[in-house]
Amino acid sequence: MASNFEIKVDRNSDVYVLQLEGDFDATSAYELIYAIKKLPAKACKISIHTNGLKNIYPFGIDVFHRFMHSLNGQSAKIVFTGHRVSQLSFG
Numbered sequence: 001m002a003s004n005f006e007i008k009v010d011r012n013s014d015v016y017v018l019q020l021e022g023d024f025d026a027t028s029a030y031e032l033i034y035a036i037k038k039l040p041a042k043a044c045k046i047s048i049h050t051n052g053l054k055n056i057y058p059f060g061i062d063v064f065h066r067f068m069h070s071l072n073g074q075s076a077k078i079v080f081t082g083h084r085v086s087q088l089s090f091g
Helices: 026-038 058-069
Strands: 006-012 015-024 045-056 078-081
Touching: 006 026, 015 026, 026 058
Parallel strands: 015 045, 045 078
Antiparallel strands: 006 015
């Protein structure tokens, strides 16, 4: 994982907010995937906030997008917010 990457998880009702900070590389992508998988299946919405990201590396994006493909329609409950949305969001 990028030495400065961090995920902060907050919960507001049925919405889980994951705030990403630091550099996003392939190992950071796996860390984010693990954080998403740890959330309860009953979570109605997962909001991934990207303002804290500094450098986003192409292989990290590729790893994360492959995971999103594997969700078989469950990706609809994942919403990206922040200034770096266009670089990280899927689709």
